[in-house]
Amino acid sequence: MNHKPMIGVIGAADANDELKKCAEGLGRRIAQRGWTLVSGGLSGVMEAASKGASDDGGTVIGILPAAKTADANPYVTIPIATNMGHARNAIIAHTADALVACGGGYGTLSEIALANKLGKKVFGLMSWKVEGVIDKDSVEEIMGELDAIFAK
Numbered sequence: 001m002n003h004k005p006m007i008g009v010i011g012a013a014d015a016n017d018e019l020k021k022c023a024e025g026l027g028r029r030i031a032q033r034g035w036t037l038v039s040g041g042l043s044g045v046m047e048a049a050s051k052g053a054s055d056d057g058g059t060v061i062g063i064l065p066a067a068k069t070a071d072a073n074p075y076v077t078i079p080i081a082t083n084m085g086h087a088r089n090a091i092i093a094h095t096a097d098a099l100v101a102c103g104g105g106y107g108t109l110s111e112i113a114l115a116n117k118l119g120k121k122v123f124g125l126m127s128w129k130v131e132g133v134i135d136k137d138s139v140e141e142i143m144g145e146l147d148a149i150f151a152k
Helices: 019-031 044-054 085-095 105-119 137-152
Strands: 006-010 037-041 059-064 078-081 097-103 120-127 134-135
Touching: 006 044, 019 037, 019 044, 019 097, 019 120, 019 137, 037 044, 037 085, 044 059, 044 078, 044 137, 059 085, 085 097, 085 105, 097 105, 097 137, 105 120, 120 137, 134 137
Parallel strands: 006 037, 006 097, 037 059, 059 078, 097 120, 120 134
Antiparallel strands: none
């Protein structure tokens, strides 16, 4: 890999407070390691992870479903407008080196499926219990797994 790891944090736009807290912690820890956060760039889990990364000086790429970069949450540093709707999930899955699903609905499930098809590691935190998702109980456990993969 010739670039800093890009970690996708995926999940619902209408997430509860517990999921948002976990996503914010993930974003913060991703930034602390100098890695890049990739998300769908909107609200809920995506915004919480973006806030955590941004608060710690990290780079946040938001792959947006609409045609306007202005739709990105305020913590996205690199908004990418796709005008592709849910099809933008394929871009997220291809861009991220590994993904973490925090909760999530069918959009998250589609990202999980695409990432699995691509052979990417997918970790789950209160998310889908499907083949290919490595289920974990905490942000710390997930970061330990990511450190094992991407630590220098």
